[in-house]
Amino acid sequence: MLYICRCLTCSCRYSILPAISLDGVLHLDIITRSWTATEFEKYIDLLLDVMNPWPQRNSVLVMDNASVHHFEGLRDIVEAR
Numbered sequence: 001m002l003y004i005c006r007c008l009t010c011s012c013r014y015s016i017l018p019a020i021s022l023d024g025v026l027h028l029d030i031i032t033r034s035w036t037a038t039e040f041e042k043y044i045d046l047l048l049d050v051m052n053p054w055p056q057r058n059s060v061l062v063m064d065n066a067s068v069h070h071f072e073g074l075r076d077i078v079e080a081r
Helices: 002-009 037-049 074-080
Strands: 015-021 024-031
Touching: 015 037, 024 037, 037 074
Parallel strands: none
Antiparallel strands: 015 024
Protein backbone atom coordinates (compact mmCIF):
# COMPACT_ATOMS: atom_id res chain seq x y z
CA MET A 1 0.00 0.00 0.00
CA LEU A 2 2.85 2.38 0.77
CA TYR A 3 4.27 1.80 -2.72
CA ILE A 4 0.94 2.67 -4.33
CA CYS A 5 0.61 5.89 -2.34
CA ARG A 6 4.16 6.93 -3.13
CA CYS A 7 3.57 6.25 -6.83
CA LEU A 8 0.37 8.31 -6.90
CA THR A 9 2.11 11.32 -5.38
CA CYS A 10 5.19 11.31 -7.62
CA SER A 11 5.62 13.95 -10.28
CA CYS A 12 5.72 11.49 -13.17
CA ARG A 13 3.88 12.75 -16.24
CA TYR A 14 2.76 10.65 -19.14
CA SER A 15 1.62 11.54 -22.63
CA ILE A 16 -0.83 8.95 -23.92
CA LEU A 17 -1.80 8.84 -27.57
CA PRO A 18 -4.38 6.24 -28.60
CA ALA A 19 -5.74 5.62 -32.09
CA ILE A 20 -9.28 4.34 -31.62
CA SER A 21 -11.63 2.80 -34.16
CA LEU A 22 -15.01 1.09 -34.00
CA ASP A 23 -13.05 -2.17 -33.75
CA GLY A 24 -11.04 -1.05 -30.71
CA VAL A 25 -7.58 0.43 -30.23
CA LEU A 26 -5.52 0.39 -33.43
CA HIS A 27 -2.35 1.78 -31.89
CA LEU A 28 -1.31 3.16 -28.51
CA ASP A 29 1.84 4.91 -27.38
CA ILE A 30 2.73 6.19 -23.91
CA ILE A 31 5.78 8.39 -23.35
CA THR A 32 7.15 10.20 -20.29
CA ARG A 33 7.59 13.55 -22.02
CA SER A 34 5.67 15.79 -24.39
CA TRP A 35 5.18 14.79 -28.00
CA THR A 36 7.43 16.36 -30.61
CA ALA A 37 6.81 16.49 -34.35
CA THR A 38 9.53 13.86 -34.90
CA GLU A 39 7.99 11.44 -32.38
CA PHE A 40 4.51 12.07 -33.77
CA GLU A 41 5.74 11.33 -37.30
CA LYS A 42 7.07 7.96 -36.08
CA TYR A 43 3.72 7.32 -34.39
CA ILE A 44 1.86 8.09 -37.63
CA ASP A 45 4.13 5.73 -39.58
CA LEU A 46 3.32 2.89 -37.15
CA LEU A 47 -0.37 3.76 -37.14
CA LEU A 48 -0.62 3.78 -40.93
CA ASP A 49 0.75 0.22 -40.96
CA VAL A 50 -2.48 -0.97 -39.32
CA MET A 51 -4.84 1.30 -41.27
CA ASN A 52 -6.42 0.56 -44.65
CA PRO A 53 -6.81 2.56 -47.87
CA TRP A 54 -10.04 4.46 -48.47
CA PRO A 55 -12.89 3.38 -48.47
CA GLN A 56 -12.14 0.29 -46.39
CA ARG A 57 -12.71 -0.02 -42.65
CA ASN A 58 -10.16 1.91 -40.51
CA SER A 59 -9.25 4.21 -43.39
CA VAL A 60 -10.05 7.66 -41.96
CA LEU A 61 -7.59 9.60 -39.81
CA VAL A 62 -9.01 12.39 -37.61
CA MET A 63 -6.80 14.69 -35.55
CA ASP A 64 -7.45 17.74 -33.43
CA ASN A 65 -5.55 21.00 -33.81
CA ALA A 66 -2.67 20.21 -31.42
CA SER A 67 0.52 21.91 -32.59
CA VAL A 68 2.36 18.59 -32.88
CA HIS A 69 -0.16 17.53 -35.55
CA HIS A 70 1.00 20.32 -37.85
CA PHE A 71 4.37 19.37 -39.26
CA GLU A 72 5.65 19.72 -42.80
CA GLY A 73 4.95 16.64 -44.89
CA LEU A 74 2.23 15.04 -42.75
CA ARG A 75 -0.34 15.11 -45.51
CA ASP A 76 2.17 13.65 -47.98
CA ILE A 77 2.97 10.78 -45.59
CA VAL A 78 -0.70 9.93 -45.12
CA GLU A 79 -1.67 10.22 -48.78
CA ALA A 80 1.35 8.15 -49.89
CA ARG A 81 -0.03 5.12 -48.05
